[in-house]
Amino acid sequence: MSFSEFVIAMALAHTPATPTPPPTIADQPLDIVTIDVLDRRSSGAPAALSARAQLFGALAIAPGEAAQAEPSGTPAQAPWPVPLEPVPLEPTAPPPAFDExxxxxxxxxxxxxxxxxxxxxxxxxxxxxxRPPKSDPLQELNADTFGVIQDVDQAVVGPVALAYEDAVPSPIRSGLSNFLSNLGEPIVFLNYLLQLKPGKAVETLGRFAINSTIGIGGLVDVAKRPPFNLPKRNNGFANTLGYYGVEPGPFLFLPLIGPTTVRDLFGRVVDLSVLPVAVGKPFNQLVYTLPAGIITSLDIRAEQDEQIQKLRDSNDPYTATRELYLQQRQAEIDALRGKAPEKSEDE
Known part of the structure; x- marks a missing residue:
């Protein structure tokens, strides 16, 4: 035996029968229960892989463990997995179309x-x-009421008021209006006293005395003509409240009343209660209140017909009506405070 053959024989004698596998990446033991997974690399039965082999998958699978996982009689597979075939995706349905x-x-x-x-x-x-304005928190409800009242006005109230204006002669209509207006002069007088305006209070009292006597119970407005020259003025408890700084409150649009505010509605109730409480009959009876209310409403509706038509022709009739009312009422309060010239009913 030569020296080279001796060296080879010694090397083979000290070589282990089973080669030591290279160290894997996962050196730390994992406390994970072994589960059964489907090995797509072969067509055989599912292969039981350890948790460590499953964890590192194709990138760091231990070849020794992969070989042990193969059942007997099955040739060992390559350590790297065979790429899976791509699974075709079903086409996505388009979103439903909406007609509205x-x-x-x-x-x-x-x-x-x-x-x-x-x-x-x-x-x-x-x-x-x-958002509704601060002055009109009930805007939606008021707008709905306004729409209903406008429909009724166009169908019934407006035509009746214009028919009343055409059918009844002007002297008779003026006489009835002057009579009812003269009955309201004591209310105007009282509110001028409450507002500490004695001059206007005396003028109002003079108008009432002159028209009630010379004017035949108020049928003829003699006081506004020379030599008296006492104009007709509007005043009420709502104006008195506004004069002393009471805010108008929320805007309201009510049937039979129309545009108003909480302050003006309360003042109107007080004004209408003066004669029934202070005098009594017939001012607290239906025989007076019903015809007086109808005649007054028809007169006012006929006089304001042109203005109402202009408001209806605007882009937003409800808003235009609300703003016009609030501006006019504020102008009346400012006139009482001396911030604007006061207008009489004849102007």
Whole structure:
């Protein structure tokens, strides 16, 4: 035996029968229960892989453990997994088409904007209703009431008022209006006293005395003519409250009354209660209150017909009516305070 053959024989004698596998990446034991997984690399039965082999998968699988996991009679597989075939995806169904806008459309909203999609031609209407103003927190309810009253006015009240104006001669209409207006002079007088305006209170008392006597119970307004020159003025308890700084409160639009505020409504109730409480009959009986209310309402409706038509022709009749009423009432309060010239009923 030569020296080289001796060296080879010694090396083979000290070589272990089973080669030591290279160290894997996972050196720390894992306390995970072994589970059964489906090995897609072979067509055989599922192979039981240890948790460590499952954890590192194809990147760091231990070849020794993979070989032990193979059942007997099955050739060992390559340590690297065979790539899986791609699974075709089902086509996604298009979103359902809507014939109507996705957002609700408010026909009463004044700030509606439309956005058109050039891709499909659909139009989405986005409506933003402004917040009610501080003076009109019941705006939606008032607007609904306003709409109903306007319908009734166009169908019944307006035509009846114009028919009354055309059918009844002007002297008779003026006489009835002057008579009812003269009965309200004591209320105007009392409120001028409450407002500490004795001069206007004396003038009002003089008008009442002159028209009640010379004017035949108020049928003829003699006091406004020379030599008296005492104009007709409107005043009431609502004006007295406003004169002393009481705020008008929320705006209201009520049947049979129309535009008003909480302050004006309370003042109106007080004014209408003066004669029934102070005098009694016939001012507290239906035989007087019903015809007096109807005649007064028809006169006012006929006189304001032109203004009502202008408000209806505006872009927003309800808002225009509310703003006009509030401005006129504030102007009357300012006139009592001396901030604006006071207007008589004849102007």
């Amino acid at each position: 806008p996705l957002l609700p459309v408010d026909p009463l909203g004044s700030d509606a904007e439309s956005v058109a999609d050039p891709a499909d031609g659909n139009e989405i209407v986005v409506t933003a209703r402004p």
